[in-house]
Amino acid sequence: MSSDSGAEGSAAVDIAKAVAAGKLSALAVTEAALARIKVRDPILNAFTDVTAERARAKARAVDAAVAAGKTVGPLAGVPFAVKNLFDVAGLSTRAGSKINRDLPPARRDATLIERMEAAGAVLVGALNMGEYAYDFTGENIHDGASRNPHDPTRMSGGSSGGSGSAVGGGLVPIALGSDTNGSIRVPSSFCGIFGLKPTYGRLSRARSFPFVASLDHLGPLARSVGDLALAYDVMQGPDPDDAGCSPRALEPVTPQLADHIGGLRVAVAGGYFQQNLFAEASEAVARVAAALQLTQTVELPEAARARAAAYVITTTEGASLHLDRLRRRPDDFDPAVRDRLLAGAMIPAPLVDRAQKFRRWYRAQVLELFKTVDAIIAPATPCIAPKLGQATFVLGGVELPVRANIGIHTQPISLIGLPVVAVPIPLQPMPIGVQIIAAPWREDVALRIAHALEKMGVAAAAPPKIS
Template identity: 85%
Template sequence: MTTKSDSLSAAEIASAVTGRELSALEVIEAALARIERHDPILNAFTDVTADRARAKARAIDTAIAAGNSVGPLAGVPFAAKNLFDVQGLPTRAGSKINRDLAPSSRDATLVERMEAAGAVLVGALNMGEYAYDFTGENLHDGPSRNPHDPTRMTGGSSGGSGGAVGGGLVPIALGSDTNGSIRVPSSFCGIFGLKPTYGRLSRARSFPFVASLDHLGPFARTVSDLALAYDAMQGPDPDDAACTTLPAEPVTPSLARDVGYLRVAIAGGYFQNNVFPEAVEAVARVAKALGATRTVEIPEAARARAAAYVITTTEGASLHLDRLRQRAGDFDPAVRDRLLAGAMIPAPLVDRAQKFRRWYRARVLELFKTVDVILAPATPCVAPKLGQVNFVLDGVEMPVRANIGIHTQPISLIGLPVVAVPVPLEPMPIGVQIIAAPWREDIALRVAHALERIGVVAAPQPRGL
């Protein structure tokens, strides 16, 4: 049975709840019913916080009845990747080991800020173990499944977040992105995702992976909803040493501003290699709609990806050394082996990677003196089949897991803001990265909104449910 709120965006839900056309409790009951009906297929949720959600919804309805303001996300259901602390739940971070942790005593900062804006947490979401994953296939909780074809991957490591939003279970979800873990599920599941500038959104009380690369951000089915969530979560946080920036102006009111004056370029060279025809088609459609004909070369992108691998695996290994020593058998072997390899990388190589990173950042920032936005594929292909080990491109067999993030890693290495936008190709959607200069999430979101208005990008209805 469907209800009125099932097809509404977050903005529409908040308007209906504030206007007393719907109660927050009605909205939450409908979301819980959708989860119960569809999550056995999608396997997006690891925990459903039904009692908490109902209590929060009742409090919102009481506040509205008393004439009090409850925030711009009034009654909107959302869920968070299970590396976010949620009061009363152990922060499992996709692992078997973390289930032995004591329940969290406080929510993550971003969960607190979403609820302060009126949103209602309905659960925690499946993810790749310790966020070291591009597939969405979790050994302990089972794979999250693609809402357009449940035989395919959601992408990872925020696979449950992608599946929950792409499948319409919740209008907004929170995830993390170290090397592409917001942009990859956005691409495979046909939704919008924001990887903000490094340091823009607080990571406090979330389980880390690579401190110098970790970002947190939202997923949504519309750009307006993405901006609403982003605006709700902005602001410095003394609990995250990287999150010291001043609050930016809210993006939501400016989404409709003209973008015709912006200088848009297409990433060439490396970003046009190792891509399937559908990725080429997606970038071409977006470029045509924006009138972009100029191509720019992002210098040494292949080396940037290599540096990202070195930094990721060494920092990740350092974080998990005690667990590797004490409970190696409780890791997913694929994750364990990569972490063990990282522990053996010589220090001089790590130093070289970090020096290159600084050089590379300076060279890429030079590009933004003459362009405002750069377009690139989000993934080289549409979602592969669950369990697929290799794909063949131009006659060459390539490992799936290692190459899904080929176009995202060179961007997150230097913390640039990116909005991943879904191009609704048949039979499966695929994403394009809209890359902006540091702290210019507003520009990337406005470009995404302009593309959405003319129908070039859109979140398709789930076809696998």
């Protein structure tokens, strides 16, 4: 078996088919992934834990099942890794923090890890992230910044920065992350890969460390739409261990990928979503609109206010979760995270109530739009990945803090739990992403459009610029 079995150019779909057919060893694929991590991760800093022996044992079990003529899952032998807020049996669930390292090791894997491994996938480790998921940059003061695979001097995005870096850097074909205000879509945009934030309540969050219970989503990142859809498909289903997993999860939607969008009605988000953009973000949306021959524009009502409501709900719910830690160990937080949580703890209750009332109104207004369109196109980030440590950028002639404004276009969507696929547009010198936003429970629509753009060559995961 060649040493590059399962290299970054190989789709997870192809790896699994070859392993299931006995043409490729799951152990060889795993060893190749571990070798890539050893060589590239010192540059990218994507991993906080590498579960090498566990991975080898799982790969051997897959190979034994194939040799015995047993049916193996649709992800047989495919390496994957998870943001370190997922419980991994035997590891303390860091959630990007210093404080959580004192927790006892998890006794059981998160539900989504169990479902990935039931489908034959091989877990190779846990990934770097922003502290307690309150981050858009990928810069962690405890573990160091995860770096961009297209330019290691730039941000990977956050808070699932290690997930974006690991997939974009070709270390693994699939990673799992979380998205509260944009933490899958931002790394996907900066690292030039595909990412899926599913409908709120679609995928189980059981045995993952929370941030904002009413906004948290878990989902996959991958280098192709086919891999993204496959990972999403195997993770679906209800889970009694997650009270937030909707009964609608009983109705899994298998993505039907096609090379065209057929009769789907797609519009471009106007107004707020066409403001405060760097040229690269505008160009990316224009390329998608041209490829799909889009002529309709829709405006999400009060999107700026929706972003403000997302901030209020995020900081207050996050502060409530962390109050005890803030009292006992304030100096062990990243100061930027600590100060925002403290601010959230001081927001008056009537303002939180107003934000929640607005949220309900806004959701109803946006759902009205989906009576006339099937999907909406919008920028994922206002810019390409900023430089590590960059504090500000100028948007609309105003100097703004980077950390607070990277999610300017993702937060109004997260607030009401819509499904989104982020697709990478391979601009030079850096890629940037576009959001494909669908109605609740219609991930299949967003994935179908993403696949069509991939087949057209408009959306593509570019090879990493590291050796």
